[in-house]
Amino acid sequence: MTDGGSGPFLSYGRQSISDEDIEAVVAVLRGDWLTQGPTVDAFEKELATLTGATHAVACSNGTTGLHIAAAALDLQPKDAVIVPSITFLATANAVRYVGAEVVFADVNPDTALMEPKHLEDALARAKALGLRPRAVFPVHLAGHPADVRDAARAAGLMVVEDACHALGTKMRRGDGEVTVGSGSGVDMTVFSFHPVKTIATGEGGAVTTSDDELGDRLRRFRSHGMVREPQLFRNRDEAFSPDGKPNPWYYEMPDIGFNYRLTDLQSALGLSQLKRIDRFIERREEIVDLYDRSLVPLSPYIKPLSRSKASGSRVGWHLYVGLFDFERLGLGRADVMAALREKNIGSQVHYVPVHWQPYYVERYGKLDLPGAAAYYRRCLSLPLYPGLQDTDVQRVVDALAGLVKRAA
Numbered sequence: 001m002t003d004g005g006s007g008p009f010l011s012y013g014r015q016s017i018s019d020e021d022i023e024a025v026v027a028v029l030r031g032d033w034l035t036q037g038p039t040v041d042a043f044e045k046e047l048a049t050l051t052g053a054t055h056a057v058a059c060s061n062g063t064t065g066l067h068i069a070a071a072a073l074d075l076q077p078k079d080a081v082i083v084p085s086i087t088f089l090a091t092a093n094a095v096r097y098v099g100a101e102v103v104f105a106d107v108n109p110d111t112a113l114m115e116p117k118h119l120e121d122a123l124a125r126a127k128a129l130g131l132r133p134r135a136v137f138p139v140h141l142a143g144h145p146a147d148v149r150d151a152a153r154a155a156g157l158m159v160v161e162d163a164c165h166a167l168g169t170k171m172r173r174g175d176g177e178v179t180v181g182s183g184s185g186v187d188m189t190v191f192s193f194h195p196v197k198t199i200a201t202g203e204g205g206a207v208t209t210s211d212d213e214l215g216d217r218l219r220r221f222r223s224h225g226m227v228r229e230p231q232l233f234r235n236r237d238e239a240f241s242p243d244g245k246p247n248p249w250y251y252e253m254p255d256i257g258f259n260y261r262l263t264d265l266q267s268a269l270g271l272s273q274l275k276r277i278d279r280f281i282e283r284r285e286e287i288v289d290l291y292d293r294s295l296v297p298l299s300p301y302i303k304p305l306s307r308s309k310a311s312g313s314r315v316g317w318h319l320y321v322g323l324f325d326f327e328r329l330g331l332g333r334a335d336v337m338a339a340l341r342e343k344n345i346g347s348q349v350h351y352v353p354v355h356w357q358p359y360y361v362e363r364y365g366k367l368d369l370p371g372a373a374a375y376y377r378r379c380l381s382l383p384l385y386p387g388l389q390d391t392d393v394q395r396v397v398d399a400l401a402g403l404v405k406r407a408a
C-alpha cells in the first residue's frame with residue numbers, strides 16, 4: 001500500500017494484538033494440548049462470566065455457532081425462521097443448513113435493525129406461505145441492540161441472537177439493562193471472534209445460553225453428535241459390562257453432529273484478548289463519539305446511524321456506518337470508496353440485503369423490503385478499531401469534508 005503522503009492505510013476494521021497475546025499463544029504451543037483442551041474450558045468460563053450466561057460453548061467460528069444453534073432448535077422442514085435482511089449471509093444460511101425456511105424481515109432504514117413491526121409482518125408472510133414460524137434470529141447490527149424479545153415471546157418463537165457484532169453490548173430492558181448473551185429473554189446468543197470483531201481468535205466463535213438442555217445439545221453438535229454419558233446410552237449390551245459398569249471405550253451418536261471445535265491455541269489468544277475487552281470497547285465508543293460530532297457539519301450529505309432505543313449503558317460498537325446521500329453528493333458509492341482509497345482510507349458495505357442474493361431469490365422469489373433497500377442504498381462503513389488514533393479519524397473526516405465541499 002502506498003502512503004501517498006496521507007499516512008498509513010486505515011482498513012474498516014482490524015485486530016489489536018499485543019506482545020502478551022503472542023506469548024499466551026506460544027505458551028500453549030509448548031504445552032500438551034493443541035486442539036480442544038483446558039484453555040478452551042478457561043475461555044468458555046470467561047465468556048460465561050462476561051455475558052452472565054450459564055453456558056458458553058466455544059466453536060470454530062460465528063457461522064458454525066449459528067449452525068449448531070439452529071441444529072439445537074431441532075427445526076423441521078416447513079418450519080420458518082425470521083431473519084432480518086440486513087445481516088451477513090451466515091445468519092440466513094444457518095437456517096437453510098438444517099433444512100428450515102428463511103422468512104426475511106425488513107429493518108428500520110435509519111438503524112438497520114429489525115423492530116417488532118417488521119417481525120410481525122414477516123410472521124404474517126410465513127403463515128400465508130403455510131410455514132410454521134418457530135424462531136427469530138435478531139441481529140445486533142454494528143453492535144447496536146435490536147430488541148424484539150417481547151414480540152417474539154408473544155408469538156411463541158424461540159430467539160437466537162446473532163451477536164457477532166455485539167460482544168459486551170448492554171441492552172435496556174424495562175427499568176434495568178441486560179448484557180447481550182446473558183440468556184435473559186432469549187434462548188441462545190452467537191458471537192464471532194473474527195479479527196474485525198470485538199476480540200479476535202483468528203477464526204472463532206461461541207454460543208451462550210442459560211438453558212442446560214440447549215447447552216448440552218450445543219456441545220454435542222459441536223463434536224460429531226457424540227455422547228459419553230452412560231445414562232444416555234441406548235445400545236445397553238454394547239455400553240455396559242455384564243456387571244452393569246459402563247464400558248470405558250464406549251460412545252454413542254444419537255444425532256448427527258459436526259467437528260466445529262475451537263482449539264486451545266485460538267482460545268489462548270481469546271483469553272488474552274478478553275483481558276483488554278473493556279479498553280477495546282471504551283476506545284470504540286470514543287471513536288464513535290468523535291465521528292458523530294465531526295459529521296454534524298456534513299449533514300445532510302453524511303449522517304450517523306440513528307440510535308436504537310434499546311441501547312444500554314454500553315454499546316460494543318463493531319462498525320461505524322455512515323448514511324450517505326450519494327445523489328446530493330453527486331457521486332456514486334464506488335466513487336466515494338475510490339476517493340477514500342486514494343487517501344489510504346478503507347471503507348466497506350455492511351451489507352447487501354440477503355433477500356437479494358440469487359440463491360434466496362431462486363428459492364423465495366423477489367421480495368420488497370423497502371427499509372432494507374433504503375438503508376443499503378445509503379450505507380458505507382468507515383474505519384473503526386481500537387488502534388485507530390484521533391488523528392486517523394480526523395483524516396477520514398477531512399477526506400469526507402473534501403467531498404462535501406466539492407458538492408456544496
Ligand SMILES: *Cc1c(COP(=O)(O)O)cnc(C)c1O
Nearest residue numbers: 061062063088090164192193194
Ligand atoms: C462475522 C459475522 C458472522 C460470521 O462469523 P464468522 O466468525 O466470520 O463465521 C455472522 N453474522 C454476522 C452478523 C457477522 O458479522
